[in-house]
Amino acid sequence: MPLESCMLVLDNSEYMRNGDYTPTRFQAQAQAVSAVFSAKTDSNPESAVGLMTMAGKSPSLLVTPTNDIGKLLSALNKANIGGVSDMTTAIQVAQLALKHRENKNQRQRVVVFVGSPLDDSKDELVKLGKRLRKNNVFIDVVTFGDEGMGNDEKLNALVDAAGGGESHLVSVPPGPHLLSDVIMQSPILFDPERAGAGGSGGGGGGDGEDGMMGMDDFETNDPELAMAIRLSMQEAQERAERDRAATTNTASEVAAIPEEPPVPLDPEQGKQGGLTASMTAPLSNANDKRIPGAPGDDYEDEDMEGDDDEEEALLARAMALSRGEDFEADISMEYDEEDDEDEEAAIARAIAMSLEENKEDKEDKDKPSS
Structure with missing residues (x-):
């Protein structure tokens, strides 16, 4: 996951009091906020996450992008439920906050949670998406609840206009699953295409992929680091194969050389003791340089x-x-x-x-x- 400055836009409208998500829609968003912050900062400590709401009297900026989880959670506790969502205005405020980020090397991204009907038209959202694309701002949209899912067509147009390759739309239907768990496995925080084969789908990536243990965790958090590690492991495997092939060739060449019998130390001694045959025979142990029965052995003195x-x-x-x-x-x-x-x-x-x-x-x- 690259270095990013991310703004989380929460839906704090009256619809967030519903309990079709555990424990409530708003509390489910709060858990997702913590999960997104941890994923962003764990992959890159210099990444920053900010927080704002889009309902009430008007959209409210709670905290600018920061890498302090305590500051983020403290600002989250100040959010109040009420009013109607104003998504267009909220995204414009988030874009302005990203523009004034401290680290200009950070990529800009907005993550929007939508769990209520939108009053914005499709054309307005397309226009907003083109403006985001012009300013190099990516957007991820999470829709949940029956009301929020009725906005899929509009939100798809927004994501496509902002750059469908780097922007994503994730729909989370009601159920016993946690909103944060679904987001962790979604392209917002985990991209199966960038992670390679054997990602969340569990399809497996072949023998080469199986040998790279723990690569899924790296690819989930930081695809660039995962790619560097993968290339390094591939180079190490190639070097090992070359060394193994060279060793095999050398061993075969050595085996092909005929073994010459050792030269007798003294032919006359061999004749005297009748040891000519034993001296010309191959040695049973290459490390033992003594010839059986040769002069100098203790058992030959008598x-x-x-x-x-x-x-x-x-x-x-x-x-x-x-x-x-x-x-x-x-x-x-x-x-x-x-x-x-x-x-x-x-x-x-x-x-x-x-x-x-x-x-x-x-x-x-x-x-x-x-």
Whole structure:
């Protein structure tokens, strides 16, 4: 709802004593005055609402446009019921009050409550409507009661002459409903076309509209703010969709790249421990950089000692084979040489003993016989 300076024109004629609206016609208007003031000032704190009556001895200006609800209600209590309505004069006085508003940036609007027959002719009301349009003053008319509804043709001509796009005519038949509730749901305070689909008719606005929770309240109070919020939410949704699409494309490209097996840390170590297959296999956990069974793990310390001994034996055999020698023969030779040493020592001892025996025998032979 834009920034406005609004004049409320009440019907305080004798017809307002009727009780076909809860609690009376005049009290129903009083409740509507409070509802309109709250709607205008809540949507824009700088908006102002004034109040006047159009019956009695003459139309009376009770309070000029203000944003003080206390001042407005105090002026409402001064209104008296009596006399015949003079709608044309009352609207002219309201237009004059709007002309002297303090904030010239405020749009001008007159809201008229009609619950009694009008003496004004259709031509006079058309002429009044053209004057309002010339001065950029919009008008909303609320008719209620059987007497007021007999004026629909005249009031339609007034609204059309003043600018049917921004001016409205609302008819409220008698019933248990409150006058203020009907006005709150009417184009005077709530425009379904500006609110978009899913307004008061409850038709819904599709999936995009459903995602914008609480937008109806914004659009009811301030269509311009609602449009800004809607555009911002749409831009955020578009950015989210673009980011999601980019993420999906990147993931597909990464998935298409073949995974290369990790390079062994030391090929020789893999051969020594028989770990070549395990080192070239894909890692089960990308975050664990250790290769199962690789040197440095605690559980491999004991096995490595046995592997070293076995490695030395294999290397010795390989060197022997490369020289064309029989590895097993060399080993047996070592043991034969050791055995030869023992045999030589035994032979030496045997020779020494034999020499001693021979020497003794010779001595015995050389002795003369007695």
